[in-house]
Amino acid sequence: MPRQRLADRLASARAAREAAQAVRTRREVEAREGAQLLVDGRQLTSFCGNDYLGLSQHLDVVAALQEAAAWHGVGSTGSAGVSGHHSEHAAFEREMAQWLGYERGLYFGSGYQANLAVMQSLLGEGDLCVQDKLNHACLIDGARLSRCELKRYPHADVEAAMRQLMTRRDGLALLATDGVFSMDGEQAPLADLALVARAQDALLYVDDAHGIGVLGPEGRGSLAVAGLGAREVPLLLVPLGKAFGGQGAMLLGSEAVVGHVAETARPYLYSTAPAPAMAAAMRASLRLIRSQPWRRAKLASLVARFRRGASALGLPLQESFTPIQPIVLGNNDRALAVSAALDEAGYLVTAIRPPTVPEGQARLRITLSCEHNERDVDGLLAALAQALDARPAPIPA
Numbered sequence: 260m261p262r263q264r265l266a267d268r269l270a271s272a273r274a275a276r277e278a279a280q281a282v283r284t285r286r287e288v289e290a291r292e293g294a295q296l297l298v299d300g301r302q303l304t305s306f307c308g309n310d311y312l313g314l315s316q317h318l319d320v321v322a323a324l325q326e327a328a329a330w331h332g333v334g335s336t337g338s339a340g341v342s343g344h345h346s347e348h349a350a351f352e353r354e355m356a357q358w359l360g361y362e363r364g365l366y367f368g369s370g371y372q373a374n375l376a377v378m379q380s381l382l383g384e385g386d387l388c389v390q391d392k393l394n395h396a397c398l399i400d401g402a403r404l405s406r407c408e409l410k411r412y413p414h415a416d417v418e419a420a421m422r423q424l425m426t427r428r429d430g431l432a433l434l435a436t437d438g439v440f441s442m443d444g445e446q447a448p449l450a451d452l453a454l455v456a457r458a459q460d461a462l463l464y465v466d467d468a469h470g471i472g473v474l475g476p477e478g479r480g481s482l483a484v485a486g487l488g489a490r491e492v493p494l495l496l497v498p499l500g501k502a503f504g505g506q507g508a509m510l511l512g513s514e515a516v517v518g519h520v521a522e523t524a525r526p527y528l529y530s531t532a533p534a535p536a537m538a539a540a541m542r543a544s545l546r547l548i549r550s551q552p553w554r555r556a557k558l559a560s561l562v563a564r565f566r567r568g569a570s571a572l573g574l575p576l577q578e579s580f581t582p583i584q585p586i587v588l589g590n591n592d593r594a595l596a597v598s599a600a601l602d603e604a605g606y607l608v609t610a611i612r613p614p615t616v617p618e619g620q621a622r623l624r625i626t627l628s629c630e631h632n633e634r635d636v637d638g639l640l641a642a643l644a645q646a647l648d649a650r651p652a653p654i655p656a
Contacts, residue, residue: 280591281612291316293630296607303607304635306625311473311582312547312554313630315504320543327539335532339521343532351538352509354545355497359479361489361511365521368533370468370498370508371397375404376524377464377494377510378433382407386430389423389461391415391447393440398466402435414440417451424459432459438467438481439474442616442624444579446470449485453492464494469583472502478548478555489513503544507533557629558582561636565627568640574647585611586623586643594621600646606639 276282290297293313296305314320327347335343352364367373378401382388386407390398393414402409408427412419424432434456436447449465456463467480475483482492489495494516498508510517521527547554565584569576577585588594594610601608601623612621627636 279613280595294628294635298607301605303602303605304631304638305607306627306631306635306639307607307609308628309469309501309626310504310628310630311502311558311626312478312504313628314502314544314547317504317544317547319547320504320540323543324536324540327536328534331535333534333536335534337532338528338530339532340528345532345535345538347535347538347542348532351542351545354542355509356511358477358545358549359482359489359495359497359511361495362514363512363517365510365517365527366533366538367508367510367527368530369506370395370466370496370500371400372526372530373496373498373508373510374398374401374466376401376520376526377496378402378405378407379526380520380524381405381462381516382431382433387424387427387432388435389420389432390435391420391437391440393443394435394437395441395466395468398435398437407433415445415448417448417455420452421455421459424455424461432461433464434459434461435464435466437469438465438471439469439581439583441469441583442611442622443577443585444469444581444583445577446474446481446484446581449481449487449492453485453487457491462494463492464496465492466496466498468496468498468501469581471497472548473555473558473582477552478502499541499544502548503541505541505544506537507541554629558627561627561629561631561633564633565625565636565640568637569643572640572644574643582627584625584627586625587620588622589619591621594623597623597643597646601639601642604642604645606642608639 286298288296288298294305296303335345337343348366352366356364374397382405384406388402388407389410391414392411410423412423434452436452439446453463470481472478474480494512496508496510499505562582566576575587588597591612594612598608598610608623608625611624616622
């Protein structure tokens with residue numbers, strides 16, 4: 260049998276994606292001011308970004324980035340273990356650890372890289388990793404990279420997580436979950452998972468990409484909401500591309516665990532360290548998150564307004580009280596059609612399709628930011644009502 264040609268495989272895969280309405284395209288953003296984007300020459304109000312607190316363009320954050328770049332340049336010049344670990348990185352790691360009550364922080368270039376590093380460093384053959392089925396792809400990929408046994412429990416099913424942990428008594432056990440699920444917006448049952456992890460002598464690891472900065476006192480995230488800390492959640496990941504408005508991720512844990520990751524994780528050892536200027540910018544974001552609670556208050560108010568209006572229109576809401584407000588539409592065709600109608604009305608809301616979400620659960624993933632105002636929310640609701648042919652209703656004040 261002849262060897263398959265790459266061109267044939269790619270053509271077949273492309274045809275399959277086209278048939279399933281699963282082709283993905285990138286749109287070029289020419290300019291941005293807050294929630295307003297210039298895309299393909301048209302002004303659109305974006306409801307699909309993750310800049311929840313509006314910090315990505317905040318003058319303090321931009322100034323910190325510019326000043327640090329002027330002093331230190333735009334690159335770190337090497338991996339952290341060779342020449343790239345900078346005083347800006349060290350200062351940011353200390354401040355984050357102190358803020359969230361952990362012994363040590365470790366700054367990565369991205370959340371994806373950090374999850375690959377954690378799993379590869381801590382787990383191996385003979386170990387067990389139990390994860391929620393709706394965890395982010397990088398948590399799943401990290402476990403697969405480690406060659407441990409991976410078990411995935413039905414979404415938010417704490418009893419199933421317990422049963423899966425009980426299937427293996429030898430080796431190391433790690434229980435991993437998102438703090439807030441990126442496509443549904445709901446919070447993980449962290450308090451119950453912490454009890455399960457303790458009962459089963461498993462390490463609980465939380466990726467709080469969409470909770471940190473947004474939830475809890477001082478924006479300390481999903482753990483603070485659940486009344487948990489470093490004792491119950493020994494390992495926490497804080498990605499910085501959402502509420503922090505920047506890039507990278509901070510791993511937080513004990514000196515022993517984080518030190519082991521820093522010394523053994525291939526994705527960390529063999530990657531150029533993040534730019535020192537970005538670390539300086541993220542320190543500025545941290546100060547704003549801690550000192551400006553009005554941003555979270557405004558965001559919560561906009562989320563409540565959207566949910567009241569969507570409920571009045573009979574739109575299919577999920578049980579989410581975070582800035583992530585999905586409208587599940589089912590098939591890809593419908594999600595794409597509604598997204599296109601919103602685009603025509605002046606709103607950018609990308610259709611999310613499998614494999615990002617399960618088959619039959621294509622959706623609009625609407626995300627709110629404190630860069631939006633009430634007029635933006637009301638306009639989006641009116642456009643949704645028209646696109647979905649819902650009966651208009653007065654928007655509650």
